[in-house]
Amino acid sequence: MSIIVNHVSCVFDEDSNMPTKALKDINLVINEGEFIGLIGHTGSGKSTLVQHLNGLIKATEGAVYFNGEDIYDKDFDKKKLRSKVGLVFQYPEHQLFEIDVFSDVCFGPKNLGLSQKEIELRAYKALKQVGISDEYFYQSPFALSGGQKRRVAIAGVLAMEPEVLILDEPTAGLDPKGRDEILTMIKKLQTEMGITVILVSHSMEDVAEYVDRIVVMNQGEILYDAEPKEVFGHYRELEAIGLAAPAVTYIMEKCREAGFPVDTKATTVLEAKNEIWKIFHK
Amino acid sequence: MELIQTENLVFEYIRRDEEGNVEGITKAVDNVSLQVKQGDFIAVLGHNGSGKSTFAKHLNAILMPTEGTVYVDGKDTREKEALWDIRKTAGMVFQNPDNQIIGQVVEEDVGFGPENMGVPTKEIWERVEESLKAVGMYAYRKHSPNKLSGGQKQRVSIAGVLAMHPKCIVLDEPTAMLDPNGRKEVIRAVRALNQAENITVILITHYMEEVIHADKVIVMDQGQVAMEGTPKEIFSQVERLKELRLDVPQVTLLAHELRKSGINLPKGILTTEEFVEELQKIALQIL
Amino acid sequence: MLRDITLGQYYQTDSVIHRMDPRIKLIGTIIYMISLFLYKNITVYLLAFLFLIIVIRISKVPFRFMIRGLKTVMFLLLITSVFNLFLTKGEPLVSIWKLTITKEGLANAVYIVIRLAFLIIGSSLMTLTTMPNQLTDGLEKLMRPLKFFKVPVHEVAMMMSIALRFIPILMEETDKIMKALMARGADFEGGKLLDKAKAMVPLLVPLVISAFRRANDLAMAMEARCYQGGEGRTKMKPLQYKRIDYMAYGVLALYLLAVILLGRLYPLSLIS
Numbered sequence: 130m131s132i133i134v135n136h137v138s139c140v141f142d143e144d145s146n147m148p149t150k151a152l153k154d155i156n157l158v159i160n161e162g163e164f165i166g167l168i169g170h171t172g173s174g175k176s177t178l179v180q181h182l183n184g185l186i187k188a189t190e191g192a193v194y195f196n197g198e199d200i201y202d203k204d205f206d207k208k209k210l211r212s213k214v215g216l217v218f219q220y221p222e223h224q225l226f227e228i229d230v231f232s233d234v235c236f237g238p239k240n241l242g243l244s245q246k247e248i249e250l251r252a253y254k255a256l257k258q259v260g261i262s263d264e265y266f267y268q269s270p271f272a273l274s275g276g277q278k279r280r281v282a283i284a285g286v287l288a289m290e291p292e293v294l295i296l297d298e299p300t301a302g303l304d305p306k307g308r309d310e311i312l313t314m315i316k317k318l319q320t321e322m323g324i325t326v327i328l329v330s331h332s333m334e335d336v337a338e339y340v341d342r343i344v345v346m347n348q349g350e351i352l353y354d355a356e357p358k359e360v361f362g363h364y365r366e367l368e369a370i371g372l373a374a375p376a377v378t379y380i381m382e383k384c385r386e387a388g389f390p391v392d393t394k395a396t397t398v399l400e401a402k403n404e405i406w407k408i409f410h411k
Numbered sequence: 412m413e414l415i416q417t418e419n420l421v422f423e424y425i426r427r428d429e430e431g432n433v434e435g436i437t438k439a440v441d442n443v444s445l446q447v448k449q450g451d452f453i454a455v456l457g458h459n460g461s462g463k464s465t466f467a468k469h470l471n472a473i474l475m476p477t478e479g480t481v482y483v484d485g486k487d488t489r490e491k492e493a494l495w496d497i498r499k500t501a502g503m504v505f506q507n508p509d510n511q512i513i514g515q516v517v518e519e520d521v522g523f524g525p526e527n528m529g530v531p532t533k534e535i536w537e538r539v540e541e542s543l544k545a546v547g548m549y550a551y552r553k554h555s556p557n558k559l560s561g562g563q564k565q566r567v568s569i570a571g572v573l574a575m576h577p578k579c580i581v582l583d584e585p586t587a588m589l590d591p592n593g594r595k596e597v598i599r600a601v602r603a604l605n606q607a608e609n610i611t612v613i614l615i616t617h618y619m620e621e622v623i624h625a626d627k628v629i630v631m632d633q634g635q636v637a638m639e640g641t642p643k644e645i646f647s648q649v650e651r652l653k654e655l656r657l658d659v660p661q662v663t664l665l666a667h668e669l670r671k672s673g674i675n676l677p678k679g680i681l682t683t684e685e686f687v688e689e690l691q692k693i694a695l696q697i698l
Numbered sequence: 699m700l701r702d703i704t705l706g707q708y709y710q711t712d713s714v715i716h717r718m719d720p721r722i723k724l725i726g727t728i729i730y731m732i733s734l735f736l737y738k739n740i741t742v743y744l745l746a747f748l749f750l751i752i753v754i755r756i757s758k759v760p761f762r763f764m765i766r767g768l769k770t771v772m773f774l775l776l777i778t779s780v781f782n783l784f785l786t787k788g789e790p791l792v793s794i795w796k797l798t799i800t801k802e803g804l805a806n807a808v809y810i811v812i813r814l815a816f817l818i819i820g821s822s823l824m825t826l827t828t829m830p831n832q833l834t835d836g837l838e839k840l841m842r843p844l845k846f847f848k849v850p851v852h853e854v855a856m857m858m859s860i861a862l863r864f865i866p867i868l869m870e871e872t873d874k875i876m877k878a879l880m881a882r883g884a885d886f887e888g889g890k891l892l893d894k895a896k897a898m899v900p901l902l903v904p905l906v907i908s909a910f911r912r913a914n915d916l917a918m919a920m921e922a923r924c925y926q927g928g929e930g931r932t933k934m935k936p937l938q939y940k941r942i943d944y945m946a947y948g949v950l951a952l953y954l955l956a957v958i959l960l961g962r963l964y965p966l967s968l969i970s
Binding site for chain 1: 592617662668683691693694697
């Protein structure tokens with residue numbers, strides 16, 4: 130159970146006089162149950178890559194395999210792929226359209242042609258998973274607060290019961306508490322439901338805190354694919370492509386320069402605290 | 412009287428249900444009194460729905476107070492004759508970079524404000540040039556705004572306000588929709604204006620890193636001023652900020668956590684340099 | 699991608715035509731159109747053709763861009779010429795089954811193709827050499843006399859330029875919402891007409907909401923920047939005729955005169 134991206138390239142406006150190479154020979158394996166952070170500055174090809182994973186964009190070259198099947202096969206069921214690889218776009222609340230929260234979440238399962246009972250069951254479960262309580266079910270989605278709307282929109286994708294959930298900057302525009310709440314909820318989906326999660330993010334702090342593996346993209350190519358500690362060890366290279374390491378990495382680096390015997394691999398506040406604490410309690 | 416002064420500002424709006432019946436009254440801004448001096452850099456923090464944007468819209472006479480008064484450069488925002496003077500004095504930059512650019516070419520957009528004010532053509536060109544240079548976007552003056560990055564668009568918006576020669580710029584979450592690089596670009600431009608041109612800045616945000624250079628930070632909650640002080644004073648109250656759905660920069664949080672576990676770092680550390688310095692002092696004492 | 703679509707298909711280059719005042723280009727286009735419909739006369743068309751070729755050369759816009767405009771109306775062109783070919787009464791030329799091509803029909807078909815093709819190319823030339831915002835400026839200034847009849851000229855021009863600015867943004871948004879819906883299993887391709895119409899509802903609702911939100915934001919931003927309608931407004935780029943524009947008017951007048959003279963003195967029709 131995995132997604133394999135095999136030598137995928139993607140060119141936009143191929144026949145125009147200014148073709149853009151959005152992806153260049155991407156190779157990537159996404160294993161079941163992983164929590165992957167996908168980072169890269171705007172225009173690095175992250176969004177294009179994730180849209181390849183559920184077949185919204187077709188590769189110019191190369192192949193994508195989902196659970197061993199070639200998704201470009203003629204008789205491959207695209208709709209089923211999209212239900213199995215759920216994609217939550219940026220500001221998903223801007224795509225809500227139904228008269229009430231519950232009907233909106235039903236949209237996905239309904240498109241899968243399930244029975245009415247199954248549709249409603251799934252919608253109910255999804256709304257519970259994102260922490261929307263019953264009192265909001267029959268309210269207009271537009272009457273909710275920003276954070277709640279976003280949860281409803283995520284539920285709309287969860288209701289299709291995806292095996293892989295891709296979220297494009299799910300915390301954009303939310304306040305700090307709202308950010309934490311959404312990310313905690315996503316982490317729970319991964320650990321408790323076993324859903325594979327790909328988090329597209331600009332926040333290195335968030336990525337360091339939550340993911341097991343980071344994929345760094347730059348100019349349509351994968352630059353790094355490793356665990357957070359290793360990737361953020363390359364903070365100078367990351368800076369060169371307009372990214373950065375979490376603030377903590379820099380703090381630890383400065384501490385080491387000042388002569389403190391700390392391991393600079395710390396990427397979260399907790400790790401950094403333990404490192405520094407050790408110096409004073411030997 | 413200070414450049415901007417609000418006295419017991421209250422703003423209420425009426426909530427209605429689907430049939431249009433009154434459901435209740437919400438106080439979006441509740442009794443806010445504030446004084447901003449010329450040249451100040453004020454940051455207003457607050458979670459979504461804390462009333463900070465509603466407050467900001469009063470400073471440009473987009474919204475009128477339900478109770479209390481707002482004075483901009485000595486003029487009451489409710490006076491009709493003063494309206495355009497007030498909008499010239501306190502320019503405003505909004506959140507969504509796409510929805511505030513009117514021109515189809517960068518320079519034309521920057522010229523929009525002066526055109527509305529009836530500035531003579533020759534002077535418009537001068538203003539456009541100096542404003543675009545001030546935000547580092549002069550090289551893009553002939554570009555279409557659609558092809559700029561978010562940070563660049565916001566800098567164009569700032570230039571558009573600057574061309575009106577304001578004394579004060581109110582920025583309503585200008586970085587909320589930008590990536591980290593765009594955020595840095597915009598904050599750098601805003602700080603430069605504040606320091607080089609002595610323009611008063613009121614920055615509404617919920618990114619903590621953006622406020623550490625402010626002269627004063629105001630934290631809003633439920634329409635009221637919940638905290639007020641220098642960045643240092645504000646960020647020394649980590650727990651209180653968390654209660655208000657906010658957080659602190661990582662370095663401040665790290666120092667806070669260490670202090671909790673017995674390492675006696677001072678409160679309100681804001682920069683890495685400061686952190687390392689303080690840590691060295693302690694090391695000298697203990698080790 | 700979608701954002702790169704330039705509206706009004708402006709072709710960026712530096713030529714005399716590009717530098718001309720938009721008003722002369724608007725008026726020039728109208729005069730050219732009139733010249734095409736004054737006479738059914740081959741000599742006039744030859745002159746019109748020559749004029750067009752010269753202007754295209756001066757504009758430095760590659761010829762294939764002119765053809766592009768023609769391609770989109772090819773179907774219309776074909777239909778009208780076929781109708782003319784078969785439905786005009788007159789002296790029979792060829793008869794196939796129940797359809798008869800007459801001499802007059804053939805002539806009419808040729809005329810209509812020439813007229814429409816020249817007309818399309820002529821107006822494409824205008825949009826290719828004039829930025830949309832200049833075009834709205836030109837229109838606003840040309841229409842100014844209509845203000846006397848209480849036509850809100852400034853407002854209409856402002857609306858046009860705002861529309862031009864937001865069309866690419868809304869197009870990109872449409873694309874994004876469609877993709878988001880497809881990610882939730884929506885189908886925009888298959889199905890009957892009714893199903894297709896139904897599938898549009900989830901697309902249109904968020905799009906309309908977004909358009910309103912943007913309009914609201916924009917109105918606020920415009921007010922914040924002291925916009926209060928056309929009164930008392932100055933222009934950053936006021937339209938002012940330069941020497942080249944007066945010369946262009948002269949050339950236009952000469953062209954029109956030549957068309958009229960040719961049309962009167964050398965009537966060369968396809969049917970005698």
